[in-house]
């Protein structure tokens with residue numbers, strides 16, 4: 043059962059995430075063209091668009107896995123300054139490990155498939171400096187519980203788990219350090235519809251309870267509709283439309299968005 047979406051929250055704070063003028067090409071292929079993004083604290087930004095429109099590239103940029111040819115990226119956090127694209131590798135890694143969580147569509151990208159599920163989550167805590175075994179175990183268990191992972195499977199490696207459970211382990215790992223920003227790249231794509239609905243329920247509940255700022259990428263408008271407060275529509279590396287989710291879905295302005303919305307109906 044999917045929970046109803048809340049009405050859009052009223053935005054009063056400065057954006058947590060700001061990207062300006064981001065351009066990225068892979069050889070002759072333009073993946074992102076002059077992309078601007080603002081994500082406000084506590085909101086869920088949904089990014090939609092057809093395959094190859096640049097959604098995943100943009101999310102990987104937010105996780106500092108990719109560097110653009112030009113553009114800037116800032117996070118409005120007390121101890122984080124300047125353009126994050128200028129950070130050295132070590133600083134990027136520490137920032138991502140401690141302040142940004144990510145869930146990939148493919149669990150092999152986010153998890154060590156043959157380590158225990160609790161060990162996967164504990165590894166994130168180890169990177170942040172926690173060394174006490176009892177604390178690691180307790181915090182990993184708590185993150186897995188918040189992700190509604192069945193706790194009798196704590197010691198099972200992801201390779202032995204269902205797709206839905208693997209995504210819950212990724213989610214637990216992503217939220218273990220209470221990140222300022224949670225990135226979700228097609229987190230339910232490939233799951234059975236019923237499992238997809240349960241994982242979406244968990245995400246919705248987490249967002250409501252913890253007010254985590256989220257960016258979710260999906261080609262599935264239903265997923266975006268369920269979770270997002272605001273939507274950005276991408277096509278061929280460009281943002282063609284952005285606005286409150288209800289407005290964009292009910293009254294799409296750009297011909298491409300109209301096509302997407304009507305194709306879904």
Ligand SMILES: Nc1ncnc2c1ncn2[C@@H]1O[C@H](COP(=O)(O)OP(=O)(O)OP(=O)(O)O)[C@@H](O)[C@H]1O
Nearest residue numbers: 068071072073092093094095096097098099100261
């Ligand atoms: N590492 C890479 N090397 C070369 N080209 C790439 C690379 N990553 C992305 N691209 C290209 O950049 C464009 C945008 O890709 P991206 O994966 O961001 O799109 P997407 O909207 O996430 O698509 P999908 O929904 O299929 O994942 C595509 O043309 C893709 O082929």
